[in-house]
Every structure is written in structure tokens, then in C-alpha cells.
Amino acid sequence: MNDPAVEQAVRLQLGMAHLVEQTAPAGFAPKVAVGLDVAYAQDSDRLIAAAVCVDMTTLTIVDSAVHEAVADFPYVPGLFAFRELPALLPALAKLTTSPDVLVCDGQGLAHPRGFGLACHIGVETGLPSIGVGKQALGQFEAPGPTRGDWKPLVDNGETVGRALRTQDDVKPVFVSVGHRIDLDTACDLVLKLSPRYRLPETTRAADHLGREALAGRVGVQDVRD
Structure with missing residues (x-):
């Protein structure tokens, strides 16, 4: 059965894909990277969006925030942004530290319509x-x-990202441009953020914070350090 909300979301992705910029700003030298992740409660649509700021030099956490919500969009592959953006954007807004680059646990251009979560949130925030x-x-x-x-x-003969080995002899991660960055720079940043583990420290920290908040071990209203 056709779902009007799903059809509208697909049209929106197709209509916004041309807004993605695949070059970094002049003099781009990010000092703070923000990891974004969403944790879902079992057997419900309750979720926690987590945003964690990591210093690019020391890889220490300098700020964090979470936002609790109930997803009101169905679970449809390729349309995760429509479930997660309504919670991720408020989590970002709660940060007291200004981020220089967003690192999403998801896809950018490596997406059926070339407009995954990383593209969508990049275009929305600039x-x-x-x-x-x-x-x-x-x-x-x-x-x-x-x-x-x-x-x-590669997708349909077009390069949409890279399979990048972040640690010796471990599975690669799949890096793609979201917005206002090029693929070489994106991969360099991911490697800097992944000195010890397969996943970037930004992703690991956001995943941990989201799970802790979902389990009630971190107060949702209190997380803003």
C-alpha cells in the first residue's frame, strides 16, 4: 500500500540532492567534531538522539547533549533521516560548543537517491x-x-564513497560525503578520529551516551557538559 508520507519524503530527497556541496570551505581546519547517533528503545518508537563534541587534537569530549523523542515516521530503508532528524536537530541545538564538522552514524552520498542522513543534516544546518x-x-x-x-x-558506475580501513585487519567503514566536504578530507578526518578502534571516537561516544540515556543511567534533561 502506498504511503503518502513516504512518497513525499522520497520527493523531498530527490528535490534537495542538488543542494549538496562536495568541497570543503576555504581554509577548512576543524577543531571540534560532533558525533551524532540515535538509540532506539526496544518494542517502541521512543528514541534518544545524542550529540557529542570531540576535540580534534586530544579526542576528549568537550560537550554533549541528548534529546528524547518518539519517532512519528515509519521505518523505511533509505528514509532514516525522517525518523532521526526531528530529534538530532534539537540535540545539536542544546550544545554550548559550536561544531565545525558533523560525523553521522549513517550514509551521505552513498544512498539510493544520493541524499542520506549526513547530506540531509548538513544541508539543514549548513x-x-x-x-x-x-x-x-x-x-x-x-x-x-x-x-x-x-x-x-561504487553505485551504478558512480563513486559514492570509500571502503576505508581504520585499523589493521579489521572490517572497513564506509565513508561518504555529507555536505561541504570532499571525500579525501572526509577520509582524513575519519582516520584522525579513529586512532584505536574501527569506529570514530565521535560515533563511539554518541552511541554510548545515547544508550546510557535510554537506559536511564544519564538524565535526559541534565546532559550538557
Whole structure:
């Protein structure tokens, strides 16, 4: 059965995809990266959106915020932004530190319509953004076994991202442009944010905070350090 909300969301993605900029601002040298993630409650539409600011030099957490919401959009592959953006944007607004780049647990250009969550939130906020996915949306050859090795991620003959090895002999992550950044710069930043583990420290911190808040171990109203 056709869902008008889903059809409208698809049209919106198609209509906004041309707004994505695949170049970084002049002199781009981010000092604070923000990890974004959403934790979902089991057997309900309750969710917690987490935003965590990480210092690019020390990789320490300098600010964080969460926002609790109830998803009002269905679970549809390729349309996760419409479930998560309504909570992620308020979480970002609660931060007291100004972010320089957003690191999303999801896709950017590596998306059926070239407009994944990282693109959508980048265009909405005007901030440079990167998609770092755990799963590939496209085809790729396995990169070499060494940290920093990569291979193109391809969809319909077009390069939409990279399979990037962030640690020796671990599964790659899948990096794609979100907005106002190029692929080389995006991959360099992901490597800087991933000195020890497969996933960037931004993603790990946001995932941890969201789960803690969902479990009630962190007060949703109190998290703003």
C-alpha cells in the first residue's frame, strides 16, 4: 500500500540532492567534531538522539547533549533521516560548543537517491558533514589490510564513497560525503578520529551516551557538559 508520507519524503530527497556541496570551505581546519547517533528503545518508537563534541587534537569530549523523542515516521530503508532528524536537530541545538564538522552514524552520498542522513543534516544546518556507515550501500573491493587502505564504493558506475580501513585487519567503514566536504578530507578526518578502534571516537561516544540515556543511567534533561 502506498504511503503518502513516504512518497513525499522520497520527493523531498530527490528535490534537495542538488543542494549538496562536495568541497570543503576555504581554509577548512576543524577543531571540534560532533558525533551524532540515535538509540532506539526496544518494542517502541521512543528514541534518544545524542550529540557529542570531540576535540580534534586530544579526542576528549568537550560537550554533549541528548534529546528524547518518539519517532512519528515509519521505518523505511533509505528514509532514516525522517525518523532521526526531528530529534538530532534539537540535540545539536542544546550544545554550548559550536561544531565545525558533523560525523553521522549513517550514509551521505552513498544512498539510493544520493541524499542520506549526513547530506540531509548538513544541508539543514549548513555545517560540513560526513557519513560513516557500518554497512556498504554499493559495491566495493576489499581494501588492503593496513590502516588507511581504501577502495572506491561504487553505485551504478558512480563513486559514492570509500571502503576505508581504520585499523589493521579489521572490517572497513564506509565513508561518504555529507555536505561541504570532499571525500579525501572526509577520509582524513575519519582516520584522525579513529586512532584505536574501527569506529570514530565521535560515533563511539554518541552511541554510548545515547544508550546510557535510554537506559536511564544519564538524565535526559541534565546532559550538557
